[in-house]
Amino acid sequence: xxxxxxxxKKNYFGANAQKAGEMENITVDGAAKRRHGIHExxxxxxRDMIVSGALVAGERIDEKLLSEQIGVSKTPVREALKVxxxxxxxDLQANRGxxxxxxxxxxxxxxxxxxxSLEP
Numbered sequence: 001x002x003x004x005x006x007x008x009k010k011n012y013f014g015a016n017a018q019k020a021g022e023m024e025n026i027t028v029d030g031a032a033k034r035r036h037g038i039h040e041x042x043x044x045x046x047r048d049m050i051v052s053g054a055l056v057a058g059e060r061i062d063e064k065l066l067s068e069q070i071g072v073s074k075t076p077v078r079e080a081l082k083v084x085x086x087x088x089x090x091d092l093q094a095n096r097g098x099x100x101x102x103x104x105x106x107x108x109x110x111x112x113x114x115x116x117s118l119e120p
Contacts, residue, residue, distance in 0.1 A: 042072050043080035050089050050100055057102040061090065 046066070049055045067077045081098050084090040092098045103111075 038072060039076045039079045042070060042076040043083050045070055046077070046080050046084060047087075047089065050084070055100045057100050059100050061098045061100065063097070 055061065061081065063074050063077050067074045070077070081090050081092060085092045089101055090098050091101050
């Protein structure tokens with residue numbers, strides 16, 4: 001997947017980085033958007049990267065590289081990772097950085113049960 005932040009086209013790193021034709025526009029007008037908007041968009045971008053597999057389960061998250069890929073400073077990335085940790089998508093480890101959570105077999109079974117209940 002590709003993302004455009006502040007008008008600059010960025011691509012994900014990792015195995016799924018070159019999916020042609022896929023692009024989500026995330027534009028931020030510095031004067032029009034408040035800092036809250038950048039943090040929220042950064043969080044949504046990282047969440048999408050985790051769900052799509054661009055950030056692999058169990059993989060260490062390099063905040064500096066991720067901030068460069070998304071096109072924001074490290075502060076919105078750190079704030080996004082805190083929220084994603086509260087959601088259970090990221091494991092924050094003091095003085096060791098963060099990792100994408102590897103779902104347990106029980107969590108996967110629960111997820112399939114929920115999906116099955118939603119299908120007609």
